[in-house]
Amino acid sequence: MDQVLMSINATNDFVVKFANVNGSGSASANELFAKCILRMGVPVSPRNIFPSNIQGLPTWYEVRVSEVGWLGRRGGYDLMVAMNPQTWDADVAGIAPGGYLFYDSSKPLPKAKFRDDVTTLGVPLTDIANQNWDDPRQRQLFKNVMYLGALSALMGIERDVIVQLIGEQYKRKPALLEPNLHALDLGRAYAEQHFGPIGLRVERRDAVGKRIFVDGNSAAALGLVYGGATVCAWYPITPSSSLAEAFEKYCAKLRVDPETGKHRYAIVQAEDEIASIGIVTGAGWNGARAFTTTSGPGISLMNEFIGLAYFAEIPVTVVDVQRGGPSTGMPTRTQQSDVLFCAHASHGDTNHVLLFPEDPHECFEFAAAALDLADRLQTPVFLLSDLDIGMNQRLCEPFAWDEARQYDRGKVLTAEQLEAGAAFGRYRDVDGDGIPYRTYPGTHPTRGSFFTRGTSKNADAKYSEKGEDYVQNMQRLQRKLETAKALLPQPVLHRAAKPAKHGVLYFGSTAPAMNEAIAKLDADGMPIDALRVRGYPFADSVLAFIDQHQQVLVVEQNRDAQLRALLIEQFEIDPARLVPILHYDGTPITARFIVRAIGERVHAAEGARLRDDKVA
Amino acid sequence: MPPKAPDCVTTRWHEMTYLPKPRLHHPSLQRNAAGFIRRDYEGAVSTLCAGCGHDSISAAIIQACWELDIEPHRVAKISGIGCSSKTPTYFLSASHGFNAVHGRMPSVLTGANLANRELLYLGVSGDGDSASIGIGQFVHSIRRGVDMVYIVENNGVYGLTKGQFSATADQGSKSKKGAINTDAPVDMVGMALQLGASFVASSFSGDKAQLVPLLKAAMTHKGAAFLDVISPCVTFNNHEGSTKSYDYVREHNHALCRMDFISSHAEITVDYAPGEVREVHQHDGSVLRLRKLPEGHDSGDRVGAMNYLHACQARGEIVTGLLYVDPDAADLHAHLDTTPVAFNTLGEGELCPGAATLEAINADLR
Known part of the structure; x- marks a missing residue:
């Protein structure tokens, strides 16, 4: 040697x-x-x-x-x-x-x-x-x-x-x-x-504890099994295919009727992503929990259906395991570049619920939660994972399930309620939360039927091109997304040991690198508060966090600062208040990159402030 | 009384393309075995052009459901976009309906069927919907054997956008404006046979005597039933030079045979000499009795049906009737081996593996 x-x-x-x-x-x-x-x-x-x-x-x-x-x-x-x-x-x-x-x-x-x-x-x-x-x-x-x-x-x-x-x-x-x-x-x-x-x-330690070692796609698939998904329609695409395959593997073990051997699940490998989302839309309309899993190019194809599901108010769960885009892009590399696209997928005015898991543990949790949210809100819900989380095994907290947990099937009128004379108008905002009541097909012989369509309609689901009907409906859809805020996973705050003037916002697979970067910055005498965003529409606490800090950096893995764009849009704030830190070469972001980038921005801001002070 | 329906799809009332019907039931109206009067199978007043073939198909659907004693709310009507796709509003108002995305009725129907296998799924589509933009979904839903009645109301033309050729227009046929179609037509009946549909029929909106029994047979069939109905567009495709006009179809119609639909409750009486009829026994106990069978056609022979169809087409004939049926076909649920219980009725008890199982999974991941 x-x-x-x-x-x-x-x-x-x-x-x-x-x-x-x-x-x-x-x-x-x-x-x-x-x-x-x-x-x-x-x-x-x-x-x-x-x-x-x-x-x-x-x-x-x-x-x-x-x-x-x-x-x-x-x-x-x-x-x-x-x-x-x-x-x-x-x-x-x-x-x-x-x-x-x-x-x-x-x-x-x-x-x-x-x-x-x-x-x-x-x-x-x-x-x-x-x-x-x-x-x-x-x-x-x-x-x-x-x-x-x-x-x-x-x-x-x-x-x-x-x-x-x-x-x-x-x-x-x-x-x-x-x-x-x-x-x-x-x-x-x-x-x-x-x-x-x-x-x-390598020396033996006891630093792993009860944590598990699993990839995000398997974890999300298991979350969908636990959350009660019965219909999965998908089209093969890297890096999401292993999610559908894991769903099949788990279902074959966990979803077979022990007495008859019959399956309590249906998986269709569709002819394309349009059919995948169509199948999911049909199943959701008919009261089954259904999901599709795809990546950016698949979302592109699904846009028309996503708009229909939003407008006709059908529960749909979409897992997007993001990869480098646009076009075929970098199919085997990671990015967080479908954020803006998913938030507004479809033509016309739309707004969709997004969930940002940081690791496989949250892939499991949020996948199950997505099914509840889709049913509760009667709208498409996106689980935005990425290749880094989805296709790599990651050490994370063990999966947990509360035995008393019940599925939230949302506002569905039963045959008994209809029989008892419950007033039903498919798109009426009875509770003031923007969420209407629905019925499953085949519920009652004479009550509760309605026609679902992608065209405009009045509150009783009758075709209408009246301006006021259209506007009222669009405003109610907006109210519904407002209601969503409180139902989504709330942001996670990491406050620096010492009071910090600077704050950083981040989400998803940036988390492990950010955890390390925060510790390093703290050790280097540059304390920074950090808020991990976990859902969109953003909680009001995100705006409070921005208001509390002199400068807020937004770290994300795309070129166009997409999360930042959504923050500016939702909170109507001055773009100068949010400084983008962007990493998008297809490799997972590192703590080294974040520390350097934050260091530069903070020093630049301090320098500018000192100059301003002198001028003043 | 509501105003009369417009005579053309170009709506005069910009805010309404559906009309309510007055709800007046005469107490002496006849009820079927399910307890419904015929009126319970109707829908809103059609807003299609007067004389549209599609309205005859809607009437045939109403007739078939009424005669089959189907509970209207146990039917799901699903369509795409187009004149034909508007029709589910005009029948079975007690059923849930879904007017989905252009060309995507088959996927929505597939998902709906997976969610609840107990309903009857009527997929209503047109030639633009199913032979052009949605041809892929037509193909794959048939391949999968989704248990459905897939009706194509075929007029060879785009009505709502005013008269463009569709993909089923025959080569050489003339548009209302005088343009000649140079593209070869998509033959959906031939495709359905090739793709494995377990029930394939063709009909003509102007032949109710043929259409109603075919619909009844398709509705009681277990598996992918495909029904192509030539349905002339009176506004844009009913002129000299069109091959989808009333006159042309009447002149070239080659009705395969007459078919009687005998429901499972009816007593089966034989009034034909052996050899003259062929009986097909369906799963629900109903019987399809085919009479005046032509030479060279056997409704149980898929390859033979394809040959027969192509031979007739080569002679310029439009074949109508039941081309093929497999009464023992397996549907998508059978392929997937799913539980007989509707998925949308399953709860945590059946679907959630529970906390203890999750602990075991965690242990395997350490």
Whole structure:
């Protein structure tokens, strides 16, 4: 081993990046690596970085190990596991000075391919695999397990923990357990014989607690099962497809009538997103809880139906797992760039309820809540997740369900109520909250039927093009969205230890990086209050927060400062009061980026204020 | 008395395209087995042009539902956008109706059907709705075998936008303004056969004797029933040179056979010699009796029906009647193996797996 001066020494606080070839079976070994560290009680946050390909092209997996528990992307990496010759040069160039390079040394590489300031750890994985297995596929798969073994020896990951996890993984295929353990030990033995421990160390802690490790799409799917969704219509699109697939998987376990084996769910893979939202609209109209899951391009196609559901007042739940747009954009990269679009989807004047989960835990909670809100408000509700939350496993609080919780089916008149003579006019604002009463088709032989249409109508659902009928209806729809404010998840305030002049607003997947940035800013003597927005229309407390601070920064992951635009629109405030901080290159935002950007803005504001004071 | 309906779709009253009917029931009016009078199956006064074929179809739907003793509120009427899609307002006023998005009736109907499998779903559409903008939804709802009656009121023309050709207009046919259609027509009946519809029929709005039994058969059919009804547009497509005019259709109509619909309660009497009739027994116990069957056509043979249809079309004939029926077809609910209970009646007890299960899921995620 070449000794390099100034090697990075870090315990439970570093980033490992794996460079792999798509389709080589590396994903499960990489996930195992992350889980081993978790099982040793040390928080990790892994992220898949994958171009839009199926097989043979580059893919990366980045694992941040952080004992203090920062789960955002850090930026940079300390150890590169370079398993893809195609991307070698860039992969090696990106290693932090003093970092480490792990690679397959079966084929000799010219010295120019390496760096002097990086510790090189070559293991002849292909050679060892070829000596031990004949089948080419096995050679490939066990190579992955071998590098896991070697890394575990180098970094101090306990063998018992890996063995336990492999055992869980092959619970149902015990024949595969032995060869996997063999591969693991081949890797460990080689590393132990040829290298000492490296400076990146994993040591057992108790910093994970009861938290769970799950991806946002699975979590949202489970939330929809718990929330009572029975109809799912969808069209495959990255990064949301795994949500529909997870819904199917959970339903097959949790939604089968134990006596008859019949399904209490229906999943239709539709011909396109228009049909998906049409099916959901039809089901919602007819009293079933229904949702669709998609990404930006799907929302584009759904616009006409979203307008219908808004105007005809039909409960619809839409999960948008956002990706980089516009057009096909960056289909495998993350962004928060559908915010404005979803808030006003459709032609004409519309306004929709949005929910912004920060992690899988909130994906579960908000997905179930979205079904209640859609029924209560009789309108489309959007769960705005994104690729970073949806397709990466994240450490988060365990799912919780109050056994006494009942579904809020909203204002639905029953046959008994109609029989008892309940007055019914589909679009009358009986309670003054903008929300009318509805009936399900087929309820009563002579009472409660009405015609649903996308054209204008009067309060009794009769076709009308009278100006006053139209205006009254549009104003009632506005009142309804006003009512929504109090029903949505309220913002979460993080107040700085010391009184702060500056405030920051943020939402969704920016949260983990922001948590870290706030702590760093505090430590740097730049305290800042932070408010995490969780729903739209915004609560009045968001305006109060803006009013309380000299300067408010709005951090988001899009180019056009979309949340800021909505804030300005809703609160009718001077745009100069909200300073945008924008990150939109498709990678998840980092604390480093936020700290630097906030630092610059705050210093600029302080400087301007000092200048103003002098002038005054 | 309300004013008379306008004679053209160009509404004179800008604020009303629907008219209420006076509610006067004579006590001696006959009630059907479900306890309803015929009037209970009617809707608002039509605002379509006088003589519009669509109104005859609405009348046939009213007749069929009345004769089948269907409870009106157990029907859901779903349509898209267009003249035909306006018609659900003109029948079954006690049913919920949904006038959805142009060309998207099939998806809305599919969702509604999934939510409550117990209702009868009438999907009303037109040729613009189903052969142009919504052809994809037509195709896929048929493929899935949604349990529905899918009626296309086919006039070969866009009425509400005043006379443009639709995709079912025949090549060489002439518009009211004199333009010749150069595009080949979409053959929805042929497509429905190819796509696996388990009931495929064609009819003519001017032939009530044929249309009513076909509607009744379609309404009692379990599965995707497709019914293409040629329905002349008196305002924009009833002239010399049109192939969807009353005169042209009457001259070229090739009625396959006469079909009697015999409900499950009726006594089945045989008054035809064996060989002259073919009986199709449906799931609800009703019987479709086909008589005067032509040479070379068998309503149980999908490939044969396609061949027969194409052979007639090649001769310039418009085939009407029941082309194909599979009385044992499985519908979307059967494909998805769903519970027989309507989804919209399920509550927390049936749908929510509960806190203990969630704890076990949490444990698996650590």
